[in-house]
Amino acid sequence: MTTEPATAGPPASGQPDIAVHLDHVRRSFGDKPALVDLSIVAPAGTITVLLGPNGAGKTTAVRMITGALSPQSGTVRVHGLDPGVDGQAVRRRCGVVSAKPALYDRLSGRDNLAYSADLYGASRDGIVPAAERFGIAQALDQQVGGYSTGMKTRLALARSVLHDPDLLLYDEPTSGLDPESSFAVLDLIHEMAGEGRTIVMCTHLLLEAEGLADQVVVLEGGRDVISGPPAELTRRYWPDTVVRVATTDPTALMSLAGHEGVLGVELDGEGPALVRLDHLARVPDLVEALVATGARVTRVEPFTPTLEDLYFAVRGLRRHAEHAEGGE
Amino acid sequence: MNWFRVRTIARTDLRQLAQARDFWGPMVILGSVFFVFVPLVLLLAITRVGDIQAVQQVSQALDLLPQEAQSAIRGTSDSARTSYALAVYLFAPVAVVVPLTIATAVGATTIVGERERGTGEFLAHSPAALEEIYVGKLIASLIPGYLTTVVGFGLYSLIVNLVVGPKVGGWFFPTSSWWVLMIWVVPPFLALTLAIVVRFSARVKSSAAAQQVAGLVSLPMIISAYSQSTGALFGATESGYIVGLLAWIAALFGLSRGMRSMTRARLLGVADEA
Numbered sequence: 001m002t003t004e005p006a007t008a009g010p011p012a013s014g015q016p017d018i019a020v021h022l023d024h025v026r027r028s029f030g031d032k033p034a035l036v037d038l039s040i041v042a043p044a045g046t047i048t049v050l051l052g053p054n055g056a057g058k059t060t061a062v063r064m065i066t067g068a069l070s071p072q073s074g075t076v077r078v079h080g081l082d083p084g085v086d087g088q089a090v091r092r093r094c095g096v097v098s099a100k101p102a103l104y105d106r107l108s109g110r111d112n113l114a115y116s117a118d119l120y121g122a123s124r125d126g127i128v129p130a131a132e133r134f135g136i137a138q139a140l141d142q143q144v145g146g147y148s149t150g151m152k153t154r155l156a157l158a159r160s161v162l163h164d165p166d167l168l169l170y171d172e173p174t175s176g177l178d179p180e181s182s183f184a185v186l187d188l189i190h191e192m193a194g195e196g197r198t199i200v201m202c203t204h205l206l207l208e209a210e211g212l213a214d215q216v217v218v219l220e221g222g223r224d225v226i227s228g229p230p231a232e233l234t235r236r237y238w239p240d241t242v243v244r245v246a247t248t249d250p251t252a253l254m255s256l257a258g259h260e261g262v263l264g265v266e267l268d269g270e271g272p273a274l275v276r277l278d279h280l281a282r283v284p285d286l287v288e289a290l291v292a293t294g295a296r297v298t299r300v301e302p303f304t305p306t307l308e309d310l311y312f313a314v315r316g317l318r319r320h321a322e323h324a325e326g327g328e
Numbered sequence: 329m330n331w332f333r334v335r336t337i338a339r340t341d342l343r344q345l346a347q348a349r350d351f352w353g354p355m356v357i358l359g360s361v362f363f364v365f366v367p368l369v370l371l372l373a374i375t376r377v378g379d380i381q382a383v384q385q386v387s388q389a390l391d392l393l394p395q396e397a398q399s400a401i402r403g404t405s406d407s408a409r410t411s412y413a414l415a416v417y418l419f420a421p422v423a424v425v426v427p428l429t430i431a432t433a434v435g436a437t438t439i440v441g442e443r444e445r446g447t448g449e450f451l452a453h454s455p456a457a458l459e460e461i462y463v464g465k466l467i468a469s470l471i472p473g474y475l476t477t478v479v480g481f482g483l484y485s486l487i488v489n490l491v492v493g494p495k496v497g498g499w500f501f502p503t504s505s506w507w508v509l510m511i512w513v514v515p516p517f518l519a520l521t522l523a524i525v526v527r528f529s530a531r532v533k534s535s536a537a538a539q540q541v542a543g544l545v546s547l548p549m550i551i552s553a554y555s556q557s558t559g560a561l562f563g564a565t566e567s568g569y570i571v572g573l574l575a576w577i578a579a580l581f582g583l584s585r586g587m588r589s590m591t592r593a594r595l596l597g598v599a600d601e602a
Binding site: 029063066067068069087088091092094096098100101102103104105106107111115116118119120121143169 | 332333336337340343344347348445446447448449450452453454455456457592593595596598
């Protein structure tokens with residue numbers, strides 16, 4: 001269930017085209033639920049990042065989009081097509097990089113790309129340009145079994161665009177890569193989004209999603225917990241001005257609760273507190289009030305929430321809600 | 329069915345197989361032993377040692393064969409008749425055992441192997457239809473076994489004609505029954521066995537399990553093919569046609585059943601129960 005209203009919904013007139021629309025999708029394997037009630041809307045030409053811990057349902061969601069798996073209830077549409085009915089047409093429009101690169105180790109890089117080109121009905125003329133684009137052209141004639149993880153990822157990325165798809169589905173594309181290679185891969189993904197392709201990417205690395213995503217969908221237990229553009233989501237969770245305050249005596253921070261202009265204080269153990277204010281101009285008064293209690297103020301800084309803050313806040317709220325439900 | 333994609337899948341599987349020397353090395357040895365080494369040693373021994381008692385006993389045993397088979401045996405001496413009978417009748421099952429062994433070894437891991445390597449994910453997301461994947465993999469499993477048989481059969485024919493031919497009045501092999509066996513009887517037995525094996529390959533969880541199942545399946549198939557093909561050779565050529573026809577019917581039924589066992593969920597390695 002969505003704890004926050006999703007920003008995206010079924011397309012209305014004047015809204016951008018919807019590339020992917022999963023509507024209340026359910027799917028289980030035997031008695032094990034994988035997707036409980038998942039709704040995702042990915043507008044065309046945007047990067048949608050599916051965030052969530054292992055087992056949240058990200059990979060199953062990608063498999064639903066291509067029609068590799070079908071939902072037990074709910075609907076899936078890709079550019080208006082049902083993958084269960086028009087699977088071949090949908091899959092031809094998708095470029096997929098799965099969590100494992102899914103390459104044939106005994107074949108050369110060139111043969112791997114040729115295999116894909118032939119299966120997708122694309123020209124083999126695109127092999128070298130695709131390989132050059134992803135910096136793997138020099139290793140095209142080597143056996144893939146001898147590639148490093150980074151090279152395999154680059155080859156898998158090259159393979160995913162070989163047939164010029166308009167929807168790219170990347171499942172943990174930087175898994176196992178060193179920071180430099182990860183950065184390069186993310187850069188390439190960004191570049192492809194700039195070409196007007198729609199990208200749906202799964203990751204559990206929050207830093208990766210930061211700055212890349214036009215929209216994030218946080219998944220947990222097969223459900224979409226929250227979705228929308230990161231900036232909008234953080235504004236939704238922290239609509240007020242927030243400052244991070246640290247003192248030598250954390251208990252003194254609680255005295256701020258009733259102070260004029262203070263909307264709330266969130267203590268996090270012995271660490272700095274998050275103080276919500278009606279305006280940033282209240283900060284000098286805040287410091288003065290703290291000093292008056294005898295506490296020594298060691299840090300005051302504006303708090304700009306990151307995707308990581310958002311993610312943990314959302315998950316924290318969910319746990320809290322579940323705990324409350326369980327207690328009733 | 330897009331036959332270009334079927335060919336692509338089969339060709340890619342075969343190309344991978346060609347790279348796997350650890351796989352085809354033993355298979356070449358197996359084919360060489362059955363088609364070249366054993367017949368060569370046995371036929372040379374019989375034709376060179378002459379009419380010793382053991383050969384005479386085998387020659388007398390030939391009287392137990394059906395009349396039609398007896399009248400087809402060439403040669404005037406015991407060693408000539410014995411070597412002719414062995415060349416034409418004894419080694420018939422070899423033509424079945426070798427391709428079945430090789431094809432089932434390839435077929436057993438064809439789907440489960442994709443899953444284990446993670447490449448099943450690529451195929452599952454590809455536009456290739458399940459029937460195209462199934463048939464492509466079936467062809468890729470069939471070709472190595474049948475190719476070994478054809479090459480082995482050629483070598484065997486050469487050996488038989490060179491060793492036994494001079495004793496029975498010239499080159500005589502392959503006989504018409506052997507042509508029927510190779511072209512009409514062996515392929516459907518191969519197809520039927522593979523249809524069953526590939527079907528299991530889609531269902532089992534590991535390559536090891538697939539090999540075990542393939543062993544269980546191929547053994548009765550080998551015995552059945554052995555008896556049918558030997559019977560066909562001993563009888564008239566017409567019975568070979570009938571055996572082949574029945575095998576083709578069974579193979580087509582097995583193939584259609586096997587095709588239905590393919591799902592994308594199985595390529596992905598996830599349980600596909602609704």
